[in-house]
Amino acid sequence: MTEYSRTTRAAANLIIPLIKVDRLLSLGVRDQIRSEISRLIAEGALEQGAQLPSCRAMAQGLSVAVNSVLGAYLKLIDEGILSSKPKSGYFVSLELSASPLQGSAKTKTRETTNILDRITKGKLPSKGSYIVRPPDWPKYKYPFVCNQIPVNRFPLAQWRECMRLAMNSRDVASWAGDNQYWDSDEFLQEVCTRILPRRGVAARPENVLVTLGAQQAIYIISSLLRGYGRVVAMEDPGYPDARNIFEQIFDEIRFIPVDDEGIIVDERLAECDLVYVTPNRQFPTTIAMSARRREMLLKMAESADFLIIEDDYDGDTDFSEEVEAPLYSGNRNGRVIYINSLSKSVAPGLRLGFLVAQEDLVSEARALRGLMIRHTPLLLQKTAGLFLKFGYHDALCKRLHAIFEQRIAIASGIIDDLFPQFDIRNEDGSTIFVMTDKAGRDAQMIKEKALQANIVIEPLWPCYSDDKKGKSSFRIGLSAIPSDQIEPGLTLLSETVGTV
């Protein structure tokens, strides 16, 4: 039997420039790729047994969504044109025709060391469940993505000013030099005086650790609290990346359902050691945890002896009249670890986050973060410190609140009429509509159709522990899409939904 070629991953990528994709064509991207691959096989540019680029490489090369490439490959497999080999990739099918293959007598290529097979226990980091957006989603005409900043409103002039000041020639040592495990004092100070008090949190610099976004805060706390037989609990549905982190680190994850008051607090939590929650706005349902539930959770933390990780990811951009203070602010028992970042207000690409906790825990978290990365880059800490100090962040949040309120007003006026077949939920102060198709159509299919119509939406199923749940729900976010695109985008989406 002829071998599939396994060493031509690099060579495989050479075909990418030969594939033409045109967004303006009415044919979907997936189908364009599919037809182009067929063409290349027909023309002999792709031989039988030849390896295709990975979905990722192809998607990057063509600036299209990975899903589109995957869809094209799967279609071609259905059609018998491609074959897939586990852990190897996609190949032009050997059974394609009866003609003998060229080069089949070539020396067998050296097996690459299969490192991953040998050293992991089936828990590869890439195997998590993710909210998949096209990498180039900002280029889509109607990006209804959730919790993303409106890039066109980024306060560039102010950021540049702060960056210029931070790069002052007298202070080079303070950001270019090795700061060992320490953060920028100025940034810590501003977090304590400018950000935390807005949320009702009183903390001193020694209670704060700067992280690479909220993501790293979750990772550090999880790693620090890892031990034998440790059990972590999280909301179900919940934040997929928290789940992916916990899967890497903990022995067991308990998925606790949420209702209209947030996570259900009952005996299921009693056996847990750590509970991850998003009280201000439950991810992904956007429901705020009720006062009663907060009280129950804090009490049970003490009686059942567990710690709470509170991810306050959207506290700063919540534009409701009265935003509830975080659990941390009523943290009478020292059991709450508070997480927030500048990713939802300033910029996620800067990766500036922080955690707040009691001092001894922060000291150890700092030592562990030191081992992981030393510290968050100091130039960014210094620049952000100035940005906060000058009040630019406060002003930005105010501006965002106004923009978001206006956007919600636009959408609220039309969404019921456009989507009569949907159960539609929008919580006060949130930029997100949670849509559930009463007819039960598959949100993933709606998403794919929408992508072809230049619209990005976010299905809910990756947030559930059981990925058969939430199948007909998706989220529409208004934080990133320009205001004047909301009406045409929703109209087009409603038409697209009609064709599924």
Next chain:
Amino acid sequence: MTEYSRTTRAAANLIIPLIKVDRLLSLGVRDQIRSEISRLIAEGALEQGAQLPSCRAMAQGLSVAVNSVLGAYLKLIDEGILSSKPKSGYFVSLELSASPLQGSAKTKTRETTNILDRITKGKLPSKGSYIVRPPDWPKYKYPFVCNQIPVNRFPLAQWRECMRLAMNSRDVASWAGDNQYWDSDEFLQEVCTRILPRRGVAARPENVLVTLGAQQAIYIISSLLRGYGRVVAMEDPGYPDARNIFEQIFDEIRFIPVDDEGIIVDERLAECDLVYVTPNRQFPTTIAMSARRREMLLKMAESADFLIIEDDYDGDTDFSEEVEAPLYSGNRNGRVIYINSLSKSVAPGLRLGFLVAQEDLVSEARALRGLMIRHTPLLLQKTAGLFLKFGYHDALCKRLHAIFEQRIAIASGIIDDLFPQFDIRNEDGSTIFVMTDKAGRDAQMIKEKALQANIVIEPLWPCYSDDKKGKSSFRIGLSAIPSDQIEPGLTLLSETVGTV
């Protein structure tokens, strides 16, 4: 029995501004702190039972070395003036006089939850072995620290130019927005075309993962390759932070001695799964691994089925005529993972590093890094990409080589005469002198005396698995100290050594 006050950590810090330290006094910093604390107790500003600031808080507040504060506290404990309570801190001794304490009948303060006791298994991240430098070492007059950039030679104008270009208004989305798990294409490309070829490494962007310095590269690879019963080997002496990382992650570390050819390759390596080495310049001995030893190591990796982590930390700043290509360049078996960074040439504070490996491993490392931090901040990646593209890094390395060569010439001319009682080693192309006192005096004591004389040096003992080894060795680095301070600094150090 009267309780020691345990809730006054914040209040404790209030005394810091009352303590006066003057570097110009001939009295050492430690002793100044000691006498100041005594004074405050005498004056009643510090009451019996009162808690003192943590060593760190005090050191930061006074801009002195943590060691100096610790030294002062220990002295005061010896003298019966202070007491220490495990996990609580330092207190003014209750036995100091017979007078009754005020407030001794106060309500017992609430016990803080002792989270760390409960949840870790005695492997606290802070308990590692570190090369301790004063946090404010750049302010010392004679900073003979190792592997640190000369901050006064930082190419600030060029860096600012690149930063300005990176912050172009049309490209905001490319660094402010959420890039999910992806790196900057431009930076990856420049690493492949500008940095790696200088070191004889051929790689494509899909072989490269951007990390937060070399530190994170070690952490990610270790976490990815963790499994039950895994054994990691490292050089002894070796890089303490690698050891600290391995202690967090692996079940067992094998410490393999080094000789004049580098790590000894024998049956001790055969049972290991992962071997961490610093072939270009063994850390901390600065010895280059011989060609013969490299060959043996690569061969054994295959026969004994282990992977090699190659930390090429100083390949770019090595100024010897012919720098050996890394193991990765001869990586015929796909078993070498290459690590490097911009920390030794451009700036450690920026935290720009990378790892190079086969594509499937990089994919998983990328997914894991995604869980940990998503990605290295994109604005820094873009800026560094331009810095590389414009050839500024090449020029910088050339400049550094010239400066370093000149500094070594200055030191080489005088060091033998100044330190006749020492065994002195300086490898070709290295900015470091490894000094061993033939009389066996304690390098830690020399270090402390030197600090008081405004000199920073680095004892070798934290690099040994057995911290009783290497006791009389220390390193003198010339990379960070201004050239004109070398001669007076070495002279003063030689005098200081004479007083130990």
